[in-house]
Amino acid sequence: MMSAWWSKPLPLGLLLYAVTSGIVVLGVSFGYQFVTPRGESPGPSFHEKFSAYDGGWYKRIAASGYQYDPQQQSSTAFFPLYPLLGASVMRLTNLGATWALLIVAHACLAAAFVLAAIYLQGRQSSPDRTTISLTLLALGLMPATFFFRMTYSESIFLLLTLLFLLGIQRNWPLPVVALIAGLATASRPVGVGLLLPLLIYALRSSPNRRALVTRVALSAPLACCGLLAYAVFLYARFGDPMVFAKTQEHWGKAAPTLTTKLFALLSYQPIWEIYLCQPVAGWSVFAWEQVNPVYFAVSVVVIFYGAWRGRLNVYETSLAAMLLLIPYLTRGYELNMASSARFSAVIFPVYLILGEGLARLPPAVSASVLAISTVFLAVFAALFASGYPIF
Amino acid sequence: MIAFPFVYRLALVVVACIALGEDSRLYAQNPHLPEPIRLALVRYIDIEPLAVTWTQTTEATSTGREKIVPDELSRMLGDGLLIQHLAFRDGRIYERRETQSNSPRPPRTAEIAFDGNVFYTANNLFYAGFCGNSELNDRPYLHKWLAKNDQPEASYFHDDYFRAAGIRLPMRVTDLVPTWRPQSELLALLAEGGRVEAVGTIQLDGREVIHVQVTTGKLPENGTPPRRYDFFLDPERGHAVCRLETRDEAGRLLTRSDCTEYEQLTGCLLWLPRQCQVEEYTFASAPNGEKTMPNTFTAPSCVKKIRVTAFDVQPWPNDRFQLKNTTPGGYVNDASFPEMRDKGGVFYQVPANPELLDEVTAERRAFYHAWLSLDKRARPLRVAFLVLNGVVLAAYVIVRRRRKTSSI
Numbered sequence: 001m002m003s004a005w006w007s008k009p010l011p012l013g014l015l016l017y018a019v020t021s022g023i024v025v026l027g028v029s030f031g032y033q034f035v036t037p038r039g040e041s042p043g044p045s046f047h048e049k050f051s052a053y054d055g056g057w058y059k060r061i062a063a064s065g066y067q068y069d070p071q072q073q074s075s076t077a078f079f080p081l082y083p084l085l086g087a088s089v090m091r092l093t094n095l096g097a098t099w100a101l102l103i104v105a106h107a108c109l110a111a112a113f114v115l116a117a118i119y120l121q122g123r124q125s126s127p128d129r130t131t132i133s134l135t136l137l138a139l140g141l142m143p144a145t146f147f148f149r150m151t152y153s154e155s156i157f158l159l160l161t162l163l164f165l166l167g168i169q170r171n172w173p174l175p176v177v178a179l180i181a182g183l184a185t186a187s188r189p190v191g192v193g194l195l196l197p198l199l200i201y202a203l204r205s206s207p208n209r210r211a212l213v214t215r216v217a218l219s220a221p222l223a224c225c226g227l228l229a230y231a232v233f234l235y236a237r238f239g240d241p242m243v244f245a246k247t248q249e250h251w252g253k254a255a256p257t258l259t260t261k262l263f264a265l266l267s268y269q270p271i272w273e274i275y276l277c278q279p280v281a282g283w284s285v286f287a288w289e290q291v292n293p294v295y296f297a298v299s300v301v302v303i304f305y306g307a308w309r310g311r312l313n314v315y316e317t318s319l320a321a322m323l324l325l326i327p328y329l330t331r332g333y334e335l336n337m338a339s340s341a342r343f344s345a346v347i348f349p350v351y352l353i354l355g356e357g358l359a360r361l362p363p364a365v366s367a368s369v370l371a372i373s374t375v376f377l378a379v380f381a382a383l384f385a386s387g388y389p390i391f
Numbered sequence: 392m393i394a395f396p397f398v399y400r401l402a403l404v405v406v407a408c409i410a411l412g413e414d415s416r417l418y419a420q421n422p423h424l425p426e427p428i429r430l431a432l433v434r435y436i437d438i439e440p441l442a443v444t445w446t447q448t449t450e451a452t453s454t455g456r457e458k459i460v461p462d463e464l465s466r467m468l469g470d471g472l473l474i475q476h477l478a479f480r481d482g483r484i485y486e487r488r489e490t491q492s493n494s495p496r497p498p499r500t501a502e503i504a505f506d507g508n509v510f511y512t513a514n515n516l517f518y519a520g521f522c523g524n525s526e527l528n529d530r531p532y533l534h535k536w537l538a539k540n541d542q543p544e545a546s547y548f549h550d551d552y553f554r555a556a557g558i559r560l561p562m563r564v565t566d567l568v569p570t571w572r573p574q575s576e577l578l579a580l581l582a583e584g585g586r587v588e589a590v591g592t593i594q595l596d597g598r599e600v601i602h603v604q605v606t607t608g609k610l611p612e613n614g615t616p617p618r619r620y621d622f623f624l625d626p627e628r629g630h631a632v633c634r635l636e637t638r639d640e641a642g643r644l645l646t647r648s649d650c651t652e653y654e655q656l657t658g659c660l661l662w663l664p665r666q667c668q669v670e671e672y673t674f675a676s677a678p679n680g681e682k683t684m685p686n687t688f689t690a691p692s693c694v695k696k697i698r699v700t701a702f703d704v705q706p707w708p709n710d711r712f713q714l715k716n717t718t719p720g721g722y723v724n725d726a727s728f729p730e731m732r733d734k735g736g737v738f739y740q741v742p743a744n745p746e747l748l749d750e751v752t753a754e755r756r757a758f759y760h761a762w763l764s765l766d767k768r769a770r771p772l773r774v775a776f777l778v779l780n781g782v783v784l785a786a787y788v789i790v791r792r793r794r795k796t797s798s799i
Contacts, residue, residue, distance in 0.1 A: 067462065267776035269769060276768050277761035387530075387720070 007129050009121060013114030013136065020140025021106065023374055024149040024381045031382030049385035051098045054078065055151035062086035063097040068238045073250040076243045080230050081187040082153035101151040109148045109155040113139070115162040116348065122169050123352075128359065134366065135355025142354070143376040144295055144345035146384065153187050158346045160184040161319065164194055165348065168201050168315050177201060178219035186226025189244070190343065193322030197315040198223055252334035261333045270332040271297055286379060288341070288390040295341035299350050300324055306353040316349040323347045339391055424577075424587050428601065431630035432575035435558055437659050439573060442478035442485075442703040445552050448696050455692035459674055467674075467693060470499070477550065478703070479560065482507050482570050483712035486548050503547045504712050505567055509727045511535045511714035512547065533716035536726035536734040538568050552697050555648035555667035557622060557632030576635070577622050580605050585620075595623055600633060616640060628653045628662035643687045645673045657704050669695040719743040728756060730763075 006012060028049050051059050060067075061075050061083035068074040082104065089100035116139060120132040139145065148155040160183055167177040181198050185191035202219065206212035221228070231241035240246070256264075264270060271293040284290065303320040306312040312320070327343045344350065358366040384390040449468050456464065470490035478485045485504045500515040513533045543565035550560045559579040561571045581587070589604040603622040616639065623634035635648045650664030670691035716723050719741055726736025737755035742748060 069466075263773065263777070266780060267773040269773055269776075272772065273765060273769055276765055276772075277758055 007133075009117035010114050012133065013117040014110055016133070016136045016140055017110045017113040020137070020145075020377075021109070021149050023141070023378050024146045027146070027378035027381030028385040030378070031385035035382045035386040035388075047098055047102065050102055050149065051151040052384060052387065053391040055101070058083045058086065058101055058151050058153065059097040062090060062101055066234075066237060068234075068243050068247065070243075070246070074243070074247040076234060076238070077247045077251070079153065079186055079188055079191070079226075079244070080233070081183065081226065082156050085156070086151075098151060105151060105155045106149065108159040112148075112155060112159040112162050115159065115166055116351075119162055119166045119169060120352075120355075122166070131355050131359040134358040134370075135351050137370055138354040138358065138373075139348070139351045141370055141373045141377055142345065142351070143291070143373060143380050144341040146377055146381040147342045147345060149381075150384070152342070154342060154346050157184060157188045157191070158348065160187060160191075161194065161323075161346065161348055164197075165315060165319070168197065171205070174202055174205060174215050174219050175222055178222040179225070181223040182225035182227075184226065185224055186230055188346075190323055190326045191226060192224070193319065193326050195223055196322050197318045200314055200318055248331065248334075252331065252336065252338065254334075256333070264333050265329060270328070270335075270337045274336060285376075286383065288380070288383075288388070289336070289338070291380075292340045293337045295344050296324070296328070296337060299344040299347060302350050302353045303347070306349060311353055311356060312349050316352065320347045320349040342391070422587060422590050424581065424603065425590060428590075428603070428624065428630050429578070431660075432578050434629065434659065434661055435575045435578075436572045438558070438656070438661055440478070440480035440704060440706040441573075441656070442476065442701075442705075442707060443552060443663075443699060444474070444476045444701040444703075445697050445699045447473045447475055447551060447698075449693055450696070451693050452691050454688050454690040455674075458688060459692060463674070464693075475549065475552070477548070477552070477560075478707055478711070479573070480706050480712075482567075483707075483709065484548060484560070484567065485707070485712050488549065502714055504714050505538065506709065506712040508538060509535050509713070510538055510541065510547070510564075513714045513716060530740075531716055531718045531721040532724075533714055533721065534724040534726075534734075534736075535714070536736060537729075537731060538564055540726065540731060540733050551669070551695060552667060552699065555635070555669050555695075555697060556650055556664055557635050557648075576632070577603060577605060577620070580607055580620060584608060588619075593623075595634060598625070598627075600625055601630065618645075625653070625662075628655075629660050631662040631664070633664075639673075639687065643672070645687065646671055647691075654702065656702060663699070663702065665699045667695075667697040669697070671695065716741055717745070725752065725755075730760070 006015060029046070032046055032049050057075050057078045061078060061080070066075050066080075068076045082101070085104045086097060086101040089095065089103050090097060093100065093103075095103070113136060116136055117132060120135055121127045148158065160180055164177060164180045164184065167180055178198060181191070181194040183191075184194050198219070199216065202216050203212060206215055230244065234243050235241040274289060274293060299320075303312070303317065303324065306320075307317040324344065324347065327340060332340065358369060361369070380390055448471065451459075451464055451468060455467075459467070472491045474489040474491070476485070476487040483504075483506050485502070487500065487502045490499045498515075500513075502511070502513040504511040511533065512535075513531065515531050541564045543563065545564045546562045548560070548562050550562060553560050553573075554576070557576045559574050559576045561567045585605045585607040587603060588606050589602070591602050592599055593602045594600075601624045603624065605620045605622065607618050607620070618640075619638040619642065621634075621636040621638070622632055624630040625633045631650070631653055632648075633650050635646075637645045639645055647670045648667055649669075650667045652665035653662040654665055655662050671693050672689075672691050673687045674692055720743070721741040722738070723741060724736050724738050726734055728736065737752065737759045739751050739755045742751055
């Protein structure tokens, strides 16, 4: 049983959030000071190092709203919940966009750690303190989780998926759980992945078919409210509700024919094709383009194992499956699995299995695994901060 | 009953008279371009080598602010004051555009060059160009590619000053690749099938100028609609264009350019204006074109002010028409190698040690070649995984059936 005061969900979650985030901050600081590539001098502001690549888009949206140009990459590809909260913090505090977005991201991440601890306690009749701590450590130390500390929407999405799972675990009313799913659809495009576990929840919590149909019909608009609201906004602003999807064509290679794409996806080509080329340029565990498919494949294996061995319940399995499948099927081919590590990092059920696995290992081995992961976390944070193509 | 054929015949006569009258009027107003004007305009071919530096601002009028949606207007107005250089010589062309720091965006520099074979584009900031991420450790960016791999209709250069002054520079890739020379817009239109509708002398701002009206039909190759051009040429300054108006088929004014403060170029009988003002009466439709707004206005929607700060007639050396990125860490997308098939080339960062540059490019080229042959090399693996999928699926079905059978 959890008895020590620090093993309660709130202090434990906050403590592990602070410790693991401190490592990322140190990594960024190291990158800022020493890893600046190719003989360049470091840029003027440290905190801006947290907002590279897509983080820059969120900053722009928070500072000056959405823009759409059919001829080039546009900010409409980035969903509104995170920049909206960032803009609110900007108004309330008069801080710049980067600081405001960092505050939102870190507040969400800290809350996610606490919720994760609560969720883990509720998963077992007699919660195992070691497993809970190791799961939270995995959540904080796996290499791609450094994105949670950047000006990215991953942390808010993680928070919402945890709240969603907690709602199901505690049998919250369907409209409440649907509303959480709706918020998730406003935070990231993969938010629609929450609809499958929501449907299963509706199915299981409805006494008969008639009640199911009624409840689903009433909850469906709530469950999609974020996406619908964004589409309405885009229609009002740019005359087309689908510009969030249309602008995607400016990222990655041109879409092939559907048949080509289908065969490539069925044969997992986006995952392995990079390794047919890379030996020419050289292998590196720090080359993010090589890390992305590995991260994705490991996540698939972990989820498959968890579902097969009954370690994940149907909600966790269906949620994880959707969060893996949606990006793979929609953009995996075009993006050559770019960002798939980041997309996989928000799949909380992966950490459930990793935490359990670490708890079963001898303490020295699990400590070594976490130590190696910590090194990679810090190194990738440093490389990201110093402008290497980590996305 | 008798009156009807008479009226009918009368009507025919009236129609015939009108038709004849119309025809004779057109004939009278369809003269050729007078030889002195043609000879003066032909001299524009001698305008090179030339480098012009000018400042340019675009201001919205009350009509523009009222009629054009803010996003479109903002895009039209750009980054405020713009300093632009445009130079050309022997088929080579170079352009540089700089925004100033008083704009809400960070100062940016964009260069474009064509050396007769390769196109170059360079920006001082890589990320700021597309996501406004100026505070990031941003770096200069260079992209170069072979002209033969580009779209023929692609157009990169901005020739606002020359267009206002009635000088045609080739802008599309298809026009740049063959040997080209600058030419008078009026003669270029006539060469494309344009027709001189009227030539006369009129008073413009107290001076006597020659008015030449040219109409063009629809150009099938690029879908350009019929246009009417009114050139006002100053006979005292080598028939330089002092006003140029363009109108659509219905006669609605689209643009009006007024040029003043002429300067004779050293060593030739050509005068170029130092100041131009371009009034835009039209507006290209917004992306949401179905939300219609009038595309042509009765008053100008914006006014472009161009002020030339320098003319340079000294020939530039060839290497000034080739761009380089030597900043350590700078991004380069190099598609100028002969094996490249399109505009996307090898992407790399400039190493701090210049001696490593060849090594870096060789490495990335090898990577590029590996990608090119990827499809061929991936085929066996693709087939193997598809077969494996089938085997796994079959095994799953068999195991399930056996389990069901054993449970029964």
